[in-house]
Amino acid sequence: MQPYLDIFSTARNMEFVQVRDLSLKERGAVVVHPLSFSQAQGQRLAIAGESGAGKSTLLQLIGGLIEPTTGEIRIDGTRVRGPAVALVPGHPGVAYLSQKSDLPKFLRVAQVLRYSSKRPASEAQRIFELCRISQLLDRRTDELSGGEQQRVALARLLLGSPHLLLLDEPFSNLDRVHKHLMQAIIEQLGQQLGITCLLVSHDAADTLSWADNILVLQQGRVIQAGSPEEIYHRPVNEYTAGLFGDYNLIRGAEAQQLQPNASLEGSLMVRPEHLRLATSRGLPGLARAVRFYGGFYEVEVQLLNNTVRLRTATTEGIVPGQAVHIELASASGWALAQ
Missing domain, CATH: 2.40.50.140 (Nucleic acid-binding proteins)
Incomplete structure (x- = not known):
């Protein structure tokens, strides 16, 4: 594997996300081996791998939530500062949707969203409709189902006008109906709001119909990268083949x-x-x-x-x-x- 994977360059834009020689070592063990890749603005990039492969850790590194051992991340030309440097973890213009919604309890949905909004009322209403939560605004957060909480949490992030959305297992623990609904919403994000999305999933089949390109992780290493068609029809080994079907x-x-x-x-x-x-x-x-x-x-x-x-x-x-x-x-x- 070459040290820098420049296979995702497109004519749509110059590199929006740049990852260079990024690695992470914890308690003497290598969690993420040195890797490099880029993502163009508007490009839908997915990171796939089995549980424990390092997907969520890589996503948190890109979001500035974990301090890397080596390497750097740049988003739209600006270097991401990790928690060892940044006063507040995270990076301006980057939103991170975790597997848990983490909504404040006992508040009305409208209250939660109003506190987070940086958009005019007309734009906020557009986001409510996109996330299919207009009918939930008067309900308390503790009265919502898991799928409803996930959509409200996503709307709260979108109201902050992010340029890059990091999606950490957005379909986990959702039933079939809410999963398909969430997939449809994420599909429309880039088209309607112009937000670049980077998604990780342990169910790699979920990425095939969505992603423009896919990185496959195994034990913290990138073992294959390419289009969904390439990875599905030409897996490099049994691990990759089994992930996708x-x-x-x-x-x-x-x-x-x-x-x-x-x-x-x-x-x-x-x-x-x-x-x-x-x-x-x-x-x-x-x-x-x-x-x-x-x-x-x-x-x-x-x-x-x-x-x-x-x-x-x-x-x-x-x-x-x-x-x-x-x-x-x-x-x-x-x-x-x-």
Whole structure:
């Protein structure tokens, strides 16, 4: 991995967020290994990784809430000062939405928001509508559900007119309805308010439809960076592949049989949707299970030396115990395991 990842440069603007040789060591242990990257203004950047990978720590470093061991962060050209230097932790124009809303208790929502607002009333009302909280203004904060509290907390930050919004696991602990609502709101932030967003999530699949680019962290190291399509279709290893969805790892001669024109040096890594049931010319196997998941069926197939799962719109008459054949649906859906 090169010391500086300049893969996110775009024609939209010069670097808005600049991270250079940033690292953190705590109690003698390296939490974040030296890393560098940039984010253009308006670019939607996501940081993905399993729990404990260092995502939230990196976000807090960028926000000036934690003092780094080495390196520097610049936002719109101004260096971020950590708590060892800054009198008040944080950086002007940067808002940090934590996993907990931390709203004052027993106050009306309208009171909480009025104390935080730096915007005219018309702009504030626009934010209330964007965050879907207009109907909550007369309620007390302790009367809100978790999803409602999260939206009020977001509105409170937006009323401060930030230029950069750091989102730390914004969908965690939300039910399906509130999660989809929060996703829609975050999707509209950049479009309607022109705010640059940097998001971290342990559920990496949440980042695929939102992000322009993704950084993948593993044990405090950036192991892959690129567009959602690149990372989903060309994961560098099993860790990254598993973060973004189901995959099959096919070893041995059967990997070569599935992809005969490729120069395979390892195993074949392929998503279930990139396999399909084939004619008798395909790789032979035995259907072990057929499972219904609403939008598709999953067929588990036992090959001679490997077990794979594929997805199909219909069962096509396949039942467990039936002999089947499989093949790659396209040459674009595979990657080599390292």
